[in-house]
Amino acid sequence: MRQVFWCVLRRDLMLASRRRIDALLPLAFFLVALSLFPLGVGPEPKTLREIAPGIVWVCALLASMLSVGSLFAGDLADGSLEQMLLAPSPAIAVAAAKSAAHWLLTGLPLIVATPLAGLAFNMSTPAVLALLFGLLLGTPILSLLGALGAALTLGLRSGGMLLILIVLPLATPALIFGAGAVVMVEAGMSASGHFSLLGALLIVTVMGAPLATAAALRISTE
Amino acid sequence: MPLPEALADPLHTGPALTVLHTQALAGERGERRLFESLDMDLPAGSVTWLRGRNGRGKTTLLRLLAGLSSPADGEITIQGRSLRQAGPVGRKQWLYIGHQNALKDDLSATEALGFLARLHGLPDDASSLKQALQRLGVLQRQHAPVRTLSQGQRRRVALARLALSGAAPLWLLDEPFDALDSDGIDALNQVIGEHAAAGGCVLLTSHQALSLRDPAPRLLDLEGFAPGVSPGIAPSISPTSTATPAPGARP
Numbered sequence: 130m131r132q133v134f135w136c137v138l139r140r141d142l143m144l145a146s147r148r149r150i151d152a153l154l155p156l157a158f159f160l161v162a163l164s165l166f167p168l169g170v171g172p173e174p175k176t177l178r179e180i181a182p183g184i185v186w187v188c189a190l191l192a193s194m195l196s197v198g199s200l201f202a203g204d205l206a207d208g209s210l211e212q213m214l215l216a217p218s219p220a221i222a223v224a225a226a227k228s229a230a231h232w233l234l235t236g237l238p239l240i241v242a243t244p245l246a247g248l249a250f251n252m253s254t255p256a257v258l259a260l261l262f263g264l265l266l267g268t269p270i271l272s273l274l275g276a277l278g279a280a281l282t283l284g285l286r287s288g289g290m291l292l293i294l295i296v297l298p299l300a301t302p303a304l305i306f307g308a309g310a311v312v313m314v315e316a317g318m319s320a321s322g323h324f325s326l327l328g329a330l331l332i333v334t335v336m337g338a339p340l341a342t343a344a345a346l347r348i349s350t351e
Numbered sequence: 352m353p354l355p356e357a358l359a360d361p362l363h364t365g366p367a368l369t370v371l372h373t374q375a376l377a378g379e380r381g382e383r384r385l386f387e388s389l390d391m392d393l394p395a396g397s398v399t400w401l402r403g404r405n406g407r408g409k410t411t412l413l414r415l416l417a418g419l420s421s422p423a424d425g426e427i428t429i430q431g432r433s434l435r436q437a438g439p440v441g442r443k444q445w446l447y448i449g450h451q452n453a454l455k456d457d458l459s460a461t462e463a464l465g466f467l468a469r470l471h472g473l474p475d476d477a478s479s480l481k482q483a484l485q486r487l488g489v490l491q492r493q494h495a496p497v498r499t500l501s502q503g504q505r506r507r508v509a510l511a512r513l514a515l516s517g518a519a520p521l522w523l524l525d526e527p528f529d530a531l532d533s534d535g536i537d538a539l540n541q542v543i544g545e546h547a548a549a550g551g552c553v554l555l556t557s558h559q560a561l562s563l564r565d566p567a568p569r570l571l572d573l574e575g576f577a578p579g580v581s582p583g584i585a586p587s588i589s590p591t592s593t594a595t596p597a598p599g600a601r602p
Contacts, residue, residue, distance in 0.1 A: 130439075132469070132472065133470060135465065136469045136470050137470070137511065140455070140458075140466050143392065143458070143462070144455060144457050144458070147457040147458075148368070148457060204584070206451075207451055207454065207455065207456075208449055208451025208452060209448060209454075209455065210469060211419060211447075211451070212453045212467060212471075213417070214419065214440055215417060215418070215447055215471070216439075216442070216470045216471055216472075217440050217441075217443045217472055218439050218472065219439050240594045254508060306518045310509035337555050342512060350419060351420040351421075
């Protein structure tokens, strides 16, 4: 099982390194979407600082969802997915590896780029740190749920839109606690309660989502 | 290698020699039933040519046997174990190569083959991969990206997995000869022949007559198992001495 996990993860990272432009698109989307808000809302520093955590979280969520749509589509089209499901290991290893690859290729770059957003929105250092820690706990949830949505909508014609409609409601708790933690820190209070809840959400998602994704993959390849 | 006497009757081989056994197997695609009451025994050391018109359910049958979908009815037993109870490790008993080659455009031929080998727990060291590509005659393209390979070369890279796999006794091949030139067909025939000689078992589909001579392929015609055809009348599985369809195989 471990062998299949590493094998699939390594291959996905290798494929991404062969197509660097494609791999950078979610990050580019994240930065462009973020930069739209000061233009739309107006350059008032106080307003921007107040809405920044929510904006960063929403943009991270959308960037994750847009890139997750193609997570299994290519492998389904060329028969790789079939072969992965025939490997002598439970399908959950494939589901977990694909989710991990998505997080490494999308979630992690978004976290790295977030201090830049903090700078642009004039956030204080503790607030940026809270935002980063929240994203560190929250973006894996987005990748896991996104992989589940991608597996459920695999092979459907309007899968991309349906995927977003399925996953967004599931991802709202992460959004609420992640953005809430920054608001708490800005107000000078402890955000540990929010982080605990985010951590709990992450644990539940890690336990449940790959299992469901594996089942959905089996159904979509049937 | 001529078939041993005991294997001549495909419906009654001893249990020890049977690699694949199905009982009253029925397959559906969507809502439509494609075949039913399919009983067969594929013995060790045999190559079976699965025939049938387009849409008759050849691919559906192979996917059922590979465990990619579940049968509408009936039982599948591979090496004496029910497919339902085989579990993930049981999948090492067979190898399925479908219509699609499962190669990634951005990887080189060696990397793409190496990934499939690692995935299935086959030897994946450089010399094994090289040898496998050599067997199928694509060694000179080993570092070329799959994107730049022709259809026939891609097929050869995908089939090179067969040359790596000594472990899986049962090979399920969907149109393996597709896109291959005569050299490729010869190379594949040889790999299949060696597998059968080593006690393996091969079930394959092909829309053109097989040129395989050693061992002589047996014929399984799915037409005889279409819904509404009484299985007692249609002798649809028969050993053939030549690659041409056996007379009387069709009802």
